[in-house]
Amino acid sequence: MSLTEIANILSKPYFQAPNCLIYNMDCLEALKLLPEEFVALTVTSPPYNIGKEYEKFLLLDEYLNWCEQWIAEVYRVTFDRGAFWLNLGYLSIRDRAKAIPISYLLWDKVPFYLIQEVVWNYGAGVAGSKFFSPRKEKFLW
The missing domain is CATH 3.30.110 (Translation Initiation Factor IF3)
Incomplete structure (x- = not known):
């Protein structure tokens, strides 16, 4: 599936670059829009x-x-x-x-x-005494 087809399913992306679409949406709502085995x-x-x-x-x-x-x-x-x-x-x-x-x-x-x-x-973590x-x-x- 092309990026254009994905944009048609999920609407306008939050950010777009060559070979990249980023969406700022509820993951559950977005996933429900995608087809099976995608x-x-x-x-x-x-x-x-x-x-x-x-x-x-x-x-x-x-x-x-x-x-x-x-x-x-x-x-x-x-x-x-x-x-x-x-x-x-x-x-x-x-x-x-x-x-x-x-x-x-x-x-x-x-x-x-x-x-x-x-x-x-x-290396970093929550400090605890x-x-x-x-x-x-x-x-x-």
Whole structure:
């Protein structure tokens, strides 16, 4: 499918350059407009639901439900031999966990076949005086 055909489906892009269209829209709404088996690879790092200014905070069940919805749409638009790389950080669950990897809460809800967990190790992290600083995040492939 050409970029012109994509623009016809999703309307005018937020930014356009040769061989590139960038859209600033709700991912769930955009994905629902795309045809089945349209994407070869999705690499994404969605909001972690940890209170950042660009996030709308959701209760944990609502957040996991939202993730299930858009992941199901990514699955629908992915080629049979396509791939999905999901990068997620950590969140707290009151009286249960200080920093649980979000992927642990989602892996059994994702319709993709899980090949492996890939660890992204980085130098910076949240400083803590009473806990180790998480300095890695996980991708589910």
